[in-house]
Amino acid sequence: MKQIADLYVRVSTDEQADKGYSQRNQEEVLKKYCQINNIALRDIIYEDHSAKTFLRPKWKLLLVNLKKFKNKTDLVLFTKWDRFSRNAGDAYQMINTLRKLGVEPQAIEQPLDLSVPENKMMLAFYLAVPEVENDRRALNVFHGMRRAKKEGRYVSQAPIGYVNKSKDDGSKYIAIKEPEASIMRWAFNEISKGIFSTEDIHRMARKKGIKTGKHSFWLAVRNPLYCGKIKVPQYKDEPSYLADGQHEAIITEELFYKVQDVVDGRKKVIRPKVDTILELPLRGFLICPVCGKILSGSKSKGRNKYYAYYHCFKGCSHRIGAEEVNDMFIKELLQYAPKREFKKVYSILIMEAYKEQTKERQNEKTRLLNQIKDYENRLSKARDMLMTNQIDALDYREIKSDYGDTLARLQAKYSGLNTDHENIEILLNKGIENLLRIHSIYDNSQFVECRDLIGSIFPENLIFDGIGFRTTRVNEAVQLMYLINKQLDQNKKETNQNISNLSLMVGDEGFEPPTPSV
DSSP: OOOEEEEEEEOSSHHHHHHOHHHHHHHHHHHHHHHHTTOEEEEEEEEOSOSSSSOOHHHHHHHHHHHHTTTSOOEEEESSHHHHOSOHHHHHHHHHHHHHTTOEEEETTSOOOTTSTTHHHHHHHHHHHHHHHHHHHHHHHHHHHHHHHHTTOOOSOOOTTEEEEEOTTSOEEEEEOTTHHHHHHHHHHHHHHTSSOHHHHHHHHHHHTOOOOHHHHHHHHTOGGGGTEEEEOOBTTBOOEEEEOSSOOSSOHHHHHHHHHHHTTOSOOOOOOSSOOTTOTTTTTEEOTTTOOBOEEEEEEOSSSEEEEEEOOTTOOOEEEHHHHHHHHHHHHHTTOOOGGGHHHHHHHHHHHHHHHTHHHHHHHHHHHHHHHHHHHHHHHHHHHHHTTSSOHHHHHHHHHHHHHHHHHHHHHHHHHHSOOTTHHHHHHHHHHHHHTHHHHHHHSOHHHHHHHHHHHOSSOEEEOSSOEEOSOOOHHHHHHHHHHHHHHHHHHSOOOOOGGGGGGOOOTTOOOSSSOO
16 A cells, blocks of 8 residues: 655755755655655645754644544655754654654654664664754853853843944944933933832833833843943853943943842832822822821812822821922922022032032042952952862852852942042033922923922922921932022121031931921
8 A cells, every 4th residue: 555645844944944955955855755665745844943842833733734634644754863853852752642643754864663672772863963963052152152241242132222233344242222222321310219110110211212011121120231241140160240341331330239229129219109190299208297107199079179188098097188288398399499690609509518528428438448358358268268178169159149249239339439520510500400490390390200300309208297398308409509598588688698608507318407397
């Protein structure tokens, strides 16, 4: 009785499929074999997927077809066993599956009678060789990519804000892509402030123009690539570490680690919702004067309209009308509004305060340097203990991993303190100009911008007790504006006094502002 066969033609790459020479050659050889051996041809299956597994589209269709028309096909023919599979374990299972369907797989250039037990040894050899080739190729690729990472080259698909490019010599690199890079820089800055959650920042970033999902965005803000580092993962005895990248950084290391502190929960942050009610701009900033929880807010329907309230929850009945609080808050803001005719005075005094307070930077730098040296000495001692067999390699790797992460953070913080703020005058003038428009900014700005303004002036939460607002900290520059305004008002009522020493009145973080209303 004449046997019936399906021909299986597989190529390993899309390029081979496009050029067609491998497919045509296999098809020609298989048809000639059928003609010589008087085998009837039922179907030809063309595949262009890897043989690492049998999860191949055309092969799955072939199996469905063989089950549907059971006993209609006797053979599945292919040129060599590596066309069938490059995984010995999967191949044996598939051979058993085909035999249950009454189909015998056969490689015409490496024929084996699998009913003879000894031939299974040859089959193992035919299947093991391509599997070993695959594993060797994969290992070579892995080591090549690891070497590239150690050299600071990014070898994967470019993340948000970057684009893959090639140099004239064919080497690959990533370059900054606008406007996505600017949006990501904005996102890192916003997350570091701790005003909105990462999810809220992602929604705002999407409105600004980036097209990425929530998970991809989360991975991006955790990726040290944005501060110019490439992560080299742990491998065997080599611990993981960050290599200096060859690409241009979008943010500083200091900002990156600030963001990591926020997302890891090491920094206490406010978590107000961005999608909240427009009549409740202070939602998430106010603390309940009764129980100390963060006040929520909502709208209730009256006879003719809705009324907004800030209120507590979970057993606390504190509640106050939002309109009253908002009006009093606007009056509070106006106390910090500078007078345009004294703009130059503000600039001079705030610069004096800045120079006075940055003297502490040197002490902070010295403290950080001592900490860095301390951790470096600890690592050196651990290395000596490893060399003298006092600790094993596993303990040393754990110590190096722990201390290495702390060292990276300390060095990033030191680098941030060491940065020369040459543009302080530009930022100062811009900040004063914004404060000069504080009346209209709060009334006319978009909701998110309004909340940014509140968060920048009051870094800590506010308590409204029905009479005024209290907080443990006001932005130092804005507080100085308040003191200057107060002194200027006194000068109008009394005699002209020297206000050049006002810059010395600005306290450190955590001061209680010297005013009953704030």
